[in-house]
Amino acid sequence: MSQSPxxxxxxxxxxxxANARAAQQQSRSKESERIxxxxxxxxxxxxxxxxxxxxxxYSTLGVPILxxxxxxxxxxxxxxxxxxxxxxxxxxxxxxxPRYQMLRGALLLSSSIFSFLSLRYMPLAEFTSIVLxxxxxxxxxxxxxxxxxxxxxxxxxVAGGFLGTLVILRPGGSSFSWAVLLPLGLVLTxxxxxxxxxxxxxxxxxxxxxxxxGWVGTLIASCALPFxxxxxxxxxxxxxxxxxxxxxxxxxxxxxxxYQRAPASTLTxxxxxxxxxxxxxxxxxxxxxxxRFSLLGMAMIAVCGAAGAWLTVRERxxxxxxxxx
Numbered sequence: 001m002s003q004s005p006x007x008x009x010x011x012x013x014x015x016x017x018a019n020a021r022a023a024q025q026q027s028r029s030k031e032s033e034r035i036x037x038x039x040x041x042x043x044x045x046x047x048x049x050x051x052x053x054x055x056x057x058y059s060t061l062g063v064p065i066l067x068x069x070x071x072x073x074x075x076x077x078x079x080x081x082x083x084x085x086x087x088x089x090x091x092x093x094x095x096x097x098p099r100y101q102m103l104r105g106a107l108l109l110s111s112s113i114f115s116f117l118s119l120r121y122m123p124l125a126e127f128t129s130i131v132l133x134x135x136x137x138x139x140x141x142x143x144x145x146x147x148x149x150x151x152x153x154x155x156x157x158v159a160g161g162f163l164g165t166l167v168i169l170r171p172g173g174s175s176f177s178w179a180v181l182l183p184l185g186l187v188l189t190x191x192x193x194x195x196x197x198x199x200x201x202x203x204x205x206x207x208x209x210x211x212x213x214g215w216v217g218t219l220i221a222s223c224a225l226p227f228x229x230x231x232x233x234x235x236x237x238x239x240x241x242x243x244x245x246x247x248x249x250x251x252x253x254x255x256x257x258x259y260q261r262a263p264a265s266t267l268t269x270x271x272x273x274x275x276x277x278x279x280x281x282x283x284x285x286x287x288x289x290x291x292r293f294s295l296l297g298m299a300m301i302a303v304c305g306a307a308g309a310w311l312t313v314r315e316r317x318x319x320x321x322x323x324x325x
Contacts, residue, residue, distance in 0.1 A: 038262025041254045042270045048251030050277035053128065054285055055244045057119040062237055064228040065116045068244070070221035072112065075245020076252070077214035084207055092211055096203055100196060104209065105216025107193040112217065114186035121179035124282035125290050126168050128275050129298040130183040136161040136308050137191040157308040164300025167293055206259075210252055269306040 052072075059068050084092050095101050118127050136158045169180045200209060232238060258267055275298055282288040290298065 035262040035266060038258045038260075038267055039270055041258035041261065042267045043273055045251045045254035045258065046271055046274035047277050048247045048254060050124075050128070050274050050281055052244055052247040052251065053115070053119060053124060053278060054281035055240055055247065056116055057124060058285060059237070059240050059244065060116060060120040063232065063241065064230055065113070065120070066221065066224045066228040067230060068241065069109070069112050069116055070218065070225050071241045072244050072248055073109070073214055073217035073221055075242065076249045077211075077218045079245070079249045080211050080214050084211060088207065092205075092208055094205075095208055095212065097200060100200055101204075101209065101212040102216050104193060104196050104200065105213045106220060107189050107196065108213055109217040109220055110189040111186050111193060114182050114189065118179065118182040118186060122183065123288045123290065124286070125275060125279040125288070125298065126294055127183055128278035129168060129294075129301045130165055130180075131186050131190065132272060132275065132305050133161045133165055133301055134187050134190045134194060136305055137187050138194055139308060141191055141195055154308060154311055157304040157311075160304035161301050161308065164297040164304065167297030167300065170293065206256055210256065268310050272302040272306045275302055 056068065056072075115131070118131075139154055139158050197209070279290065282290075
C-alpha cells in the first residue's frame with residue numbers, strides 16, 4: 001500500500017516555499033531600492049548641471065568665456081585623475097579608439113563653448129529646454145546618417161519636440177533673437193557627441209571615456225588661454241569658477257553611479273527635471289520667469305523629449321546624457 005507523505009514532509013515543503021518567497025521578496029526589495037537610488041542620483045546630477053549652468057551664466061558677466069571653459073575642464077580633468085587613477089591604475093588609460101576619444105572630447109568642448117555663449121544671451125529655462133531636444137535630434141541623425149528605421153510614433157515625438165521649440169523661439173517672444181542659433185549649435189554638436197558615445201560604450205570603459213573627455217577639452221582650450229587670460233578682480237570670481245568645475249564633475253559622477261544602479265530606460269525621463277531646476281535658478285538669481293507660451297513649449301519638449309529618449313534607450317540600451325556645460 002502507498003502511504004501519503006507525513007506531516008514532517010509537508011511542513012518542510014511549506015517552510016521551503018515560504019523561504020523561497022521571502023528571498024524573492026527580499027530580492028525585489030533590494031532591486032527597488034537600487035532603482036530608487038538611481039533615480040535619486042539622476043535628480044542630483046541634473047540639479048548639479050542646472051547649478052553649473054546658473055553659475056556659468058553669471059560668470060559670463062565678468063570672466064572671458066574661453067577662460068571659463070578652460071577652468072571648467074581643467075577642474076574636471078584634475079579631479080577625475082586624482083580620484084580614478086589611484087583606484088584603477090594604468091587600466092584607466094587603455095582605449096581601443098584613441099582618435100574617437102579625442103573627437104568625442106572635441107565635440108563636448110564645442111558644445112560647452114556654445115553653452116557658455118548661449119547662457120550669456122538667453123534665459124536659463126528657455127536655454128535648458130532647447131538643448132534637451134538633443135535626443136530628438138539623435139533620432140534624425142539615426143534615420144538620415146545611420147539609415148536606421150524610425151517608427152511613426154517617434155517621428156510624431158520629434159515633430160512635437162520641434163514644435164515646442166518653435167513655440168519658445170516664436171517671433172515676438174522674449175527669447176527670439178540671433179542668439180537662438182547658439183543653443184541649436186549646441187544641440188547639433190551634442191547629438192553627434194551622444195551618437196559617438198553610444199558607439200564607444202560598446203567597447204570602452206565609461207570611466208575611461210570620462211577621463212579622456214576632461215583632458216582633451218582641457219588641452220584644446222589651453223591653446224587659447226594665453227590670448228584670453230584676465231586677472232580677476234576678486235576671489236569671489238575664482239570661487240564661482242571652482243563651483244562650476246565642481247558641479248560639472250560631481251554631476252558626471254552622479255550619472256555614472258545612477259546608471260550602475262538602474263536601467264537607462266527607467267532613468268532617462270527624470271533627466272527632464274533639469275528644466276524645473278533651471279527655472280528655479282533663473283528665478284532666484286536673475287528674477288526671470290518664463291511667459292505662458294514659453295512654459296507651454298517647455299512642457300511639449302519635456303513630454304516629447306522624455307518619451308523619445310525613453311524609446312531610444314529601450315531600443316538600443318544606450319544611456320542618454322544631458323547636454324550641459
